[in-house]
Every structure is written in C-alpha cells, then in structure tokens.
Amino acid sequence: MELLVHPQAICKVLSANDTGETGGHQAGILVPKDEDILSFFPQLGKETKNPRCVLRFEDLSGAIWNFTYIYYNNKFYKGTRNEFRLTSMTGFIKSNNLKAGDKIIFLRLDDGRLLIKHQRTNKLENDTDNVLRLGTSWKVVNI
DNA sequence: AGCCATGCACCG
DNA sequence: CGGTGCATGGCT
Numbered sequence: 419m420e421l422l423v424h425p426q427a428i429c430k431v432l433s434a435n436d437t438g439e440t441g442g443h444q445a446g447i448l449v450p451k452d453e454d455i456l457s458f459f460p461q462l463g464k465e466t467k468n469p470r471c472v473l474r475f476e477d478l479s480g481a482i483w484n485f486t487y488i489y490y491n492n493k494f495y496k497g498t499r500n501e502f503r504l505t506s507m508t509g510f511i512k513s514n515n516l517k518a519g520d521k522i523i524f525l526r527l528d529d530g531r532l533l534i535k536h537q538r539t540n541k542l543e544n545d546t547d548n549v550l551r552l553g554t555s556w557k558v559v560n561i
Numbered sequence: 562a563g564c565c566a567t568g569c570a571c572c573g
Numbered sequence: 574c575g576g577t578g579c580a581t582g583g584c585t
Contacts, residue, residue, distance in 0.1 A: 435565050442566055445578045450563070468580075490580070499581065501563075508577060 427525040428458050434518040446505030462489035475534040483510050
C-alpha cells in the first residue's frame with residue numbers, strides 16, 4: 419500500500435521582484451524551502467551544481483507554458499546561493515498582467531499533468547494578512 | 562530565508 | 574539594441 423502523500427496544489431503570492439516590477443530580470447519567482455512546497459516539484463539535490471529541469475504547465479485556456487525549475491546551490495560549490503527558483507515565467511506573467519500581491523496557483527492532476535492558474539489580489543483578504551501571518555507566501559491547497 | 566538587483570550571454 | 578534568461582552577489 420502506498421502511503422506517501424504529496425500536495426496536489428500550491429500557490430504563491432507574487433513579490434514585486436517575481437513580476438519584474440522592481441526592474442530586475444531574473445525571469446521568475448522564488449520557491450521557498452518548505453517541505454510541502456518542494457515535494458510538489460521534482461527533487462533537485464546538491465550533488466550537481468545548479469540542477470534544473472523543465473516543467474510543462476497548462477493554463478485554463480489550454481496554452482502550454484514551459485517553466486524551468488532551478489536549484490541554485492552554488493553555496494556548496496564555493497558560492498553563496500542556496501535557493502530554488504522557477505524561471506522563464508515572463509511570458510505568463512505578462513500575458514496575465516500579474517502584479518505583486520497576485521497569486522499563482524500550481525496544481526498536479528492524478529495523471530501527472532501540471533496546471534497553472536492565477537488570482538488577482540483580494541484587498542480584503544490582504545487586510546487579514548497580519549492576523550493569519552502565513553510563514554511563507556506559499557501554501558498547500560487541497561483540491 | 563526571501564527579496565532585490567545586476568553583469569553578461571543569447572537571440573530576434 | 575531591447576527583451577529575456579542565467580548566474581551570482583547584496584541587502585533586509
């Protein structure tokens with residue numbers, strides 16, 4: 419019997435840097451080192467420097483987006499980086515006019531296919547943010 | 562830990 | 574040359 423359970427969907431509130439509003443060109447979003455979040459993505463270790471893989475996402479209109487999931491781990495190779503990023507998202511972010519505060523939601527279907535959707539900022543919800551105070555801007559969503 | 566920022570390479 | 578992405582460093 420298989421008892422291993424993985425989250426089927428996660429979401430992230432975009433930062434200004436994620437959307438490119440800060441003028442940066444890092445072309446993607448940061449993925450916090452949270453077990454529940456990382457388990458959604460392929461496991462990338464520190465055996466090789468800056469390992470990556472391309473993930474194929476489908477949006478609600480049926481369009482296909484290929485994002486690159488990278489583990490910048492040069493901290494283990496005489497550098498200082500130790501973080502995960504999902505890059506090549508400029509097209510998706512621009513075509514949907516996503517801004518800081520908006521959410522991106524990733525879902526995995528039973529057949530392994532990946533879906534991506536987004537949600538505009540809800541200001542009322544923002545107001546309660548201080549009270550809820552989620553540890554990271556990512557959260558596991560059960561569907 | 563997470564977000565901000567930037568030099569360089571590549572490509573249309 | 575401008576947009577995009579890679580890789581990396583800095584700041585909070």
